[in-house]
Amino acid sequence: MNQEMLERTRWFMNDRFGMFIHWGLYAIPAAGEWIMSERRIPVKQYEEYFHQFDPVDFDPASWARLCKKAGMKYAVMTAKHHDGFCLFDSALTDYKSTAAKAGRDLVREFLDAFRAEGLKVGLYYSLLDWHHPDYPKYNDINHPMRGNEAYRNEVIDFDRYLDYMHGQVRELVSGYGKLDILWFDFSYDDMCGEKWRAAELIRMVRSYQPDVIIDNRLEGSGEKNGSIATDHPSVFSGDFASPEQIIPPQGMQDESGLPIPWELCATMNNHWGYCSWDSLYKTPQTIIRKLVECVSKGGNMILNVGPDAKGRIPDESVKILEKVGRFMDRNRESIYGCGISKTAKPEWGRYTQNGDTVYAHVYETPLGALPLYGIGPDRVKRVTRLADGSELIRGEAWNTAMYPDIAFVSLGDNPVFSYPLPDEDDTVLKIELSL
Numbered sequence: 001m002n003q004e005m006l007e008r009t010r011w012f013m014n015d016r017f018g019m020f021i022h023w024g025l026y027a028i029p030a031a032g033e034w035i036m037s038e039r040r041i042p043v044k045q046y047e048e049y050f051h052q053f054d055p056v057d058f059d060p061a062s063w064a065r066l067c068k069k070a071g072m073k074y075a076v077m078t079a080k081h082h083d084g085f086c087l088f089d090s091a092l093t094d095y096k097s098t099a100a101k102a103g104r105d106l107v108r109e110f111l112d113a114f115r116a117e118g119l120k121v122g123l124y125y126s127l128l129d130w131h132h133p134d135y136p137k138y139n140d141i142n143h144p145m146r147g148n149e150a151y152r153n154e155v156i157d158f159d160r161y162l163d164y165m166h167g168q169v170r171e172l173v174s175g176y177g178k179l180d181i182l183w184f185d186f187s188y189d190d191m192c193g194e195k196w197r198a199a200e201l202i203r204m205v206r207s208y209q210p211d212v213i214i215d216n217r218l219e220g221s222g223e224k225n226g227s228i229a230t231d232h233p234s235v236f237s238g239d240f241a242s243p244e245q246i247i248p249p250q251g252m253q254d255e256s257g258l259p260i261p262w263e264l265c266a267t268m269n270n271h272w273g274y275c276s277w278d279s280l281y282k283t284p285q286t287i288i289r290k291l292v293e294c295v296s297k298g299g300n301m302i303l304n305v306g307p308d309a310k311g312r313i314p315d316e317s318v319k320i321l322e323k324v325g326r327f328m329d330r331n332r333e334s335i336y337g338c339g340i341s342k343t344a345k346p347e348w349g350r351y352t353q354n355g356d357t358v359y360a361h362v363y364e365t366p367l368g369a370l371p372l373y374g375i376g377p378d379r380v381k382r383v384t385r386l387a388d389g390s391e392l393i394r395g396e397a398w399n400t401a402m403y404p405d406i407a408f409v410s411l412g413d414n415p416v417f418s419y420p421l422p423d424e425d426d427t428v429l430k431i432e433l434s435l
């Protein structure tokens with residue numbers, strides 16, 4: 001991890017919580033964004049969705065308001081996913097939203113609307129492309145036409161694809177204003193690093209967007225980190241790691257043990273792209289607690305929504321985000337700017353920390369006063385409940401006398417009985433420490 005990467009990611013590690021938006025033609029078959037590969041759909045057949053795509057209810061301003069209301073500080077939308085369809089007005093293809101019924105540059109509208117809400121913005125761009133004729137097929141492990149005899153002897157010019165891919169990235173970084181994040185996806189097998197002409201790509205990107213932060217998937221994926229987790233990151237290692245659907249048990253460090261920036265990417269149900277039958281949503285409580293877990297391990301969380309074919313974010317996602325937003329509204333101070341706590345994880349929840357302030361995220365009702373494990377009585381200046389600013393009185397009493405190294409706070413009048421916690425999702429206590 002070098003100094004430049006740390007500088008660039010400073011805002012990102014402060015902001016902690018973002019929105020991922022996976023949207024494209026796959027919203028029509030409505031079974032996730034891998035459907036073209038999973039069902040081995042030929043290009044011509046999949047293009048039917050291109051002719052149908054008409055998101056009449058797309059209202060990016062309402063998405064941006066929701067994002068902000070949820071307490072998210074940044075958003076990243078798919079400019080192109082693996083199916084190759086572009087949500088922007090690329091001069092290099094007609095397979096794009098401006099040429100579909102939609103007739104709109106969805107990327108530009110997304111960026112304008114989110115920036116107008118004061119949110120940071122980023123674009124996801126798939127390195128894979130199942131629509132481009134020069135992308136490998138027969139021997140590729142992901143391509144819809146993998147193992148298809150018709151493609152066994154096909155001659156392709158992969159460099160032509162790379163020119164196209166680099167050209168599109170150039171369009172995005174040069175024609176859409178300041179981008180805060182670029183989210184490339186993903187490397188596999190030998191399709192990795194210089195196979196993408198990654199050094200050249202990064203140089204080009206940085207010439208237009210010197211401050212943009214880039215994920216690690218020009219050589220990584222959900223399966224591997226690439227060199228970002230080593231002491232000698234390559235020029236295309238990216239600025240942050242991107243664990244997928246898993247929170248790294250111990251956060252993330254390089255070989256010297258220094259923390260590296262990372263962002264958990266997670267779905268709200270079990271799909272990135274809209275899936276009409278997937279109702280297995282995480283509860284707001286789970287999302288809040290997983291966000292807290294990420295922060296307590298020094299990471300971010302980018303939580304996905306998959307808008308439908310009409311351009312609406314599913315109602316269930318909206319409801320969950322609004323509930324998460326109510327928590328964030330009152331407790332944001334325990335998330336933004338916070339990170340790993342010097343104090344070990346307490347058994348009733350988690351600690352996050354910002355300088356001399358520790359935030360206790362209490363999930364479990366204590367029996368009696370709450371022990372602030374790892375924090376001595378002399379170090380506590382003041383404890384308040386973050387949601388309402390109410391002061392908590394100290395809970396040391398005759399029955400805590402045997403534990404003189406632990407500070408206790410009372411969550412109610414009678415310290416020997418248990419109480420329902422004021423916020424069952426996460427009751428946050430702000431503990432101001434003296435030096």
Ligand code: GLC
Pocket residue numbers: 022033034185186221222244265272
């Ligand atoms: C995976 C999937 C992809 C998704 C991404 C998000 O790599 O291929 O569909 O966009 O993860 O992290």
